[in-house]
Amino acid sequence: MTMNAVTARLAFEVVKTACSNCNLRELCLPIGLERDELKRLDELVSTRRRLKRGDHLYRAGQGFESIYAIRSGFFKTDVMIEDGRDQVTGFQMTGELLGLDGISSEIHSCNAIALEDSEVCAIPFLQLEGLSRQIHTLQHHFHKVMSREIVRDHGVMMLLGTMRAEERLAAFLLNLSQRFKARGYSPAEFNLRMSRDEIGSYLGLKLETVSRAFSRFQEEGLLAVHQRKVRILNTAGLRKLLTHQRA
Amino acid sequence: MTMNAVTARLAFEVVKTACSNCNLRELCLPIGLERDELKRLDELVSTRRRLKRGDHLYRAGQGFESIYAIRSGFFKTDVMIEDGRDQVTGFQMTGELLGLDGISSEIHSCNAIALEDSEVCAIPFLQLEGLSRQIHTLQHHFHKVMSREIVRDHGVMMLLGTMRAEERLAAFLLNLSQRFKARGYSPAEFNLRMSRDEIGSYLGLKLETVSRAFSRFQEEGLLAVHQRKVRILNTAGLRKLLTHQRA
DNA sequence: CCCTGCCTTTGATCCAGGTCAACCCGGTTG
DNA sequence: CAACCGGGTTGACCTGGATCAAAGGCAGGG
Numbered sequence: 001m002t003m004n005a006v007t008a009r010l011a012f013e014v015v016k017t018a019c020s021n022c023n024l025r026e027l028c029l030p031i032g033l034e035r036d037e038l039k040r041l042d043e044l045v046s047t048r049r050r051l052k053r054g055d056h057l058y059r060a061g062q063g064f065e066s067i068y069a070i071r072s073g074f075f076k077t078d079v080m081i082e083d084g085r086d087q088v089t090g091f092q093m094t095g096e097l098l099g100l101d102g103i104s105s106e107i108h109s110c111n112a113i114a115l116e117d118s119e120v121c122a123i124p125f126l127q128l129e130g131l132s133r134q135i136h137t138l139q140h141h142f143h144k145v146m147s148r149e150i151v152r153d154h155g156v157m158m159l160l161g162t163m164r165a166e167e168r169l170a171a172f173l174l175n176l177s178q179r180f181k182a183r184g185y186s187p188a189e190f191n192l193r194m195s196r197d198e199i200g201s202y203l204g205l206k207l208e209t210v211s212r213a214f215s216r217f218q219e220e221g222l223l224a225v226h227q228r229k230v231r232i233l234n235t236a237g238l239r240k241l242l243t244h245q246r247a
Numbered sequence: 248m249t250m251n252a253v254t255a256r257l258a259f260e261v262v263k264t265a266c267s268n269c270n271l272r273e274l275c276l277p278i279g280l281e282r283d284e285l286k287r288l289d290e291l292v293s294t295r296r297r298l299k300r301g302d303h304l305y306r307a308g309q310g311f312e313s314i315y316a317i318r319s320g321f322f323k324t325d326v327m328i329e330d331g332r333d334q335v336t337g338f339q340m341t342g343e344l345l346g347l348d349g350i351s352s353e354i355h356s357c358n359a360i361a362l363e364d365s366e367v368c369a370i371p372f373l374q375l376e377g378l379s380r381q382i383h384t385l386q387h388h389f390h391k392v393m394s395r396e397i398v399r400d401h402g403v404m405m406l407l408g409t410m411r412a413e414e415r416l417a418a419f420l421l422n423l424s425q426r427f428k429a430r431g432y433s434p435a436e437f438n439l440r441m442s443r444d445e446i447g448s449y450l451g452l453k454l455e456t457v458s459r460a461f462s463r464f465q466e467e468g469l470l471a472v473h474q475r476k477v478r479i480l481n482t483a484g485l486r487k488l489l490t491h492q493r494a
Numbered sequence: 495c496c497c498t499g500c501c502t503t504t505g506a507t508c509c510a511g512g513t514c515a516a517c518c519c520g521g522t523t524g
Numbered sequence: 525c526a527a528c529c530g531g532g533t534t535g536a537c538c539t540g541g542a543t544c545a546a547a548g549g550c551a552g553g554g
Contacts, residue, residue, distance in 0.1 A: 079401050082490050087405040101401065103394035110401060129387060133380045140376060146393045147350035153400035154326050154348065154357060158334040160407035161451035165511065196532065204408035209511055211533055227519090227532070243329050412541065443502065456541055458503055474502070474550080 018042045019121075027095030027183070028069050029123070029141065037135050044131060045069070047122045057098060057112040057120060064102025066122040070094050073118020074193040077101075078201070079110045088202040090152070091115075091176075091194060094183055097145055099125075115193040160204045163242075168203040169213040170241040173223070177232060188235075192228040265289045266368075274342030274430070275316050276370070276392070279384050287378060288385065292316070294369045304345060304359040304367060311349025313369040317341050320365020321440040324348075325448070326357045335449040337399070338362075338423075338441060341430055344392055346372075362440040407451045410489075415450040416460045417488040420470070424479060435482075439475040 019030045020038040030038055048071070051057060057068060060080065074093055080086040089110060092098055102108040103125065132139035159168050181187035192199070196207040196214075203210065214225045222238055224231040232238065266277045267285045277285055295318070298304060304315060307327065321340055327333040336357060339345055349355040350372065379386035406415050428434035439446070443454040443461075450457065461472045469485055471478040479485065 079405055081405065081409075085405075085409045087401075087408045089401045089404050100394055101398050104391045104398050105395075109398045129383070129390070133383065133386060136376070136380065139380060143376070143393070144351045146390070146397070147347055148352075150393070150396055150400065151348050151351050151356045153397065153404065154334075154336045157336050157400065157403055157407060158326055158328065158332075160404060161334045161448065162328075162332045195530095201408065206512060207532080208513085208534085212511090215533075442500090453542055454502080455504085455543085459541090462503075 019045055022071070024069075024071065024095040029097070029138070029145070031141050032137050033135065034137075037138065040131060040135070041138065044127045045121045045123050049120050049122060051114040051118045051120070053114055053116050055114050057114065058102070058108045059111050060108055062108045064099065064106050064108050064125070066124050067097055067099035067102075067128070068112075068120040068122055070096050070098065071119040071121055073120075074115045075112055075118065076115055076194060076198060076202075077110045077112050086201065088194075088198055090156075091202065093179060100146055100149055115198075156202075165203075165205055165209050166213050166216065167242055168205065169199075169210065169217070170238045172199065172203060173230065173232065174235070174238055174242070177235070187232070189229075189231045192230060266292055269318070271316075271318065271342040276344070276385070276388065278388050280382065281384075284382050284385065287382070291374045291378060292368045292370050296367050296369060298361040298365045298367070300361055300363050302361050304361065305349070305355045306358050307355055309355045311346065311353050311355050311372070313371050314344050314346035314349075314375070315359075315367040315369055317343055317345065318366045318368055320367075321362045322359055322365065323362055323441060323445060323449075324357045324359050333448065335441075335445055337403075338449065340426060347393055347396055362445075403449075412450075412452055412456050413460050413463065414488055415452065416446075416457060416464070417485045419446065419450060420477065420479065421482070421485055421489070424482070434479070436476075436478045439477060 019025055019028070019041050020035070022028065022030075025031070025038075030041055033041065049057070049068075051073070057075065058064075070092055072094060074091065075098060076088050077090050077092065077098070078086050078088045092112075098112050098120070099108070101110050128142070132142055159171055163171065176190065176192075177187040180190050194202075196210045199205075200207045200210045205213075214223075217223050217238075218225050220237070222232070222234045224233060266272055266275070266288050267282070269275070269277075272278070272285070277288055280288065296304070296315075298320070304322065305311075317339055319341060322338065322345060323335050324337050324339065324345070325333050325335045339359075345359050345367070346355070348357050375389070379389055406418055410418065423437065423439075424434040427437050441449075443457045446452075447454045447457045452460075461470075464470050464485075465472050467484070469479070469481045471480060
C-alpha cells in the first residue's frame with residue numbers, strides 16, 4: 001500500500017464517520033474534548049444508520065445497546081399504553097441524543113421514529129461508559145446531557161400541568177425557533193416536520209385545538225402559517241402569552 | 248489510642264454515616280458494590296443533613312454541588328415560572344436521589360422541599376464522578392438511576408397528556424402503593440404526606456377535583472380515605488381504571 | 495377550653511377544549 | 525382527467541374539570 005493509498009483511506013474514513021470532522025461537534029457529545037480524546041471517541045462512533053421518513057430507529061421493548069446522535073434529520077419519540085393511547089414525549093433534532101431511556105432497564109421504553117429522512121451515529125453504550133471512565137470531560141458532558149433531558153421533561157410537565165392551549169403552542173413554537181437558531185437556521189421561518197396530530201399529542205391537545213390555535217395566532221398577527229410552513233412575525237407577542245397570561 | 252478506642256471510633260462513624268451499614272443500600276446508590284468499593288463510597292457520603300417538615304433541601308437558582316440520597320422522610324420537587332404558577336414534578340421517598348436536575352447547568356432548576364422531618368446524605372457530585380470513573384458498577388448504576396428518572400418523567404407526561412382525572416389519581420395511588428411495598432411497608436394502607444393541592448399540582452388537576460375523585464373512589468368501594476389516611480380496598484379495580492377506560 | 499387557621503369536602507355554575515361532522519386542499523394513482 | 529386520500533381547517537355542540545362559594549374537621553396556641 002502506498003502512502004497515498006493510506007492517506008486516501010484515512011480521508012475516506014474521516015469523511016465517513018469521524019466526530020472530529022463533524023460540523024455538529026459543538027452541539028453533540030464531543031463538546032470540549034481535546035484532539036486526541038476526540039480521536040478515541042471517533043473509534044466508538046463507527047456505525048452510521050440512515051433512516052427514511054417513517055422508519056423506526058428503535059421500538060419500545062427492544063433491547064438497548066447504543067445511544068444515537070442525530071447527524072441530520074428530525075425525530076419524534078413516543079410512549080404507548082396497552083389501550084392504544086400514546087403520547088409524544090419529544091421531538092429531537094440535529095446534534096441531540098436519542099436512546100437514553102433504554103439505559104435504565106436495558107430495554108427501550110419508547111419508540112423513536114424519523115419524521116424526515118435522517119442519519120444517526122450509533123454509539124455503543126458500554127463502550128461509551130468505558131471511554132468516559134477515561135475522559136473526565138466526556139463523562140461530565142454526558143451527565144449534563146442526561147440531566148438536561150430531565151430538566152426538559154420538567155418543563156414539559158409544567159406545560160402539560162399548568163398551561164392553556166395557546167400558551168402551550170406558543171411555548172412549543174418558541175422552543176423550536178430557538179433550537180433552529182442554535183443550529184444556524186432562521187429562528188423566524190421554518191417547516192414543521194410533524195403533523196397537527198403529533199403536535200397535539202406532545203402538547204396534550206387534540207389536533208383540532210392545535211389547528212384553531214394556529215389560526216388564532218395568525219388572526220392576531222403573531223405568525224403566518226400555511227400548512228407546515230411557519231413564519232413567526234412577533235416573537236415578543238408570543239413570549240408575552242407565556243409569562244403574562246393568568247393571575 | 249488503644250485498639251478499643253479505634254474500634255469504638257470506627258463503630259461510631261459507621262453508625263453515623265456509612266452506606267455499608269445503611270439498610271437502604273439495596274435501594275440506593277450502593278447497589279451491587281463490593282465490600283471495599285462500598286468503603287470508598289462511604290468516604291464521599293460524609294455529610295448528613297436533617298430537615299424539618301417544610302424545609303428546603305435546595306432551591307431553584309442555587310448553585311449545584313451535591314446530589315442527595317434520602318435516608319428517611321419524604322420530599323416533593325417543584326418548578327415555578329415567573330407569574331407564580333408552579334408544578335410539582337415529583338415526590339421522592341427513602342432511597343431515592345434528589346438533585347439530578349442541577350447537573351446540567353450547575354444550578355438547581357427546581358425546589359426540593361421536605362414534606363416530613365427527613366434526613367439526607369449529601370454526595371459531592373464531582374467526587375461521585377471521580378469514584379464512578381474507578382468503579383464501573385457504580386458508574387453504571389448511576390446512569391441507570393438517571394435514565395430511570397427520564398423514563399419516569401415520560402410516564403408523567405403520558406399521564407398529564409392523555410389521562411382523565413380519575414385515571415390520574417388511580418395511577419398515582421398505585422405508584423405510591425408499589426413504592427411503599429418496595430420499602431417493606433404495607434402497599435394497601437398508608438398516609439399521604441402531601442396535601443390535596445400538591446397532589447393536584449402533580450397530576451395537573453385542581454385540589455377540588457382531587458378531593459372529588461377520592462370521594463368517588465370511596466363510594467365505589469375502591470378505597471377508604473379519611474383525610475390523608477388511605478386504605479386501598481380493590482387494587483385490581485384501580486388498575487382496571489387505568490387500562491380499560493376509553494376507546 | 496376555645497380560638498384561629500389550614501386543609502378538606504361538597505354543591506352550583508361556567509367555560510376551554512373535546513367531540514362530531516363537513517369541507518378543503520395538494521399530491522398521487524388509475 | 526377524475527377519483528382518491530391523508531392531512532388541515534372550520535363550525536356547532538357537549539362535557540369534564542375549573543371556578544366560586546360555603547361549611548365542616550383537625551391541630552396548634554393561648
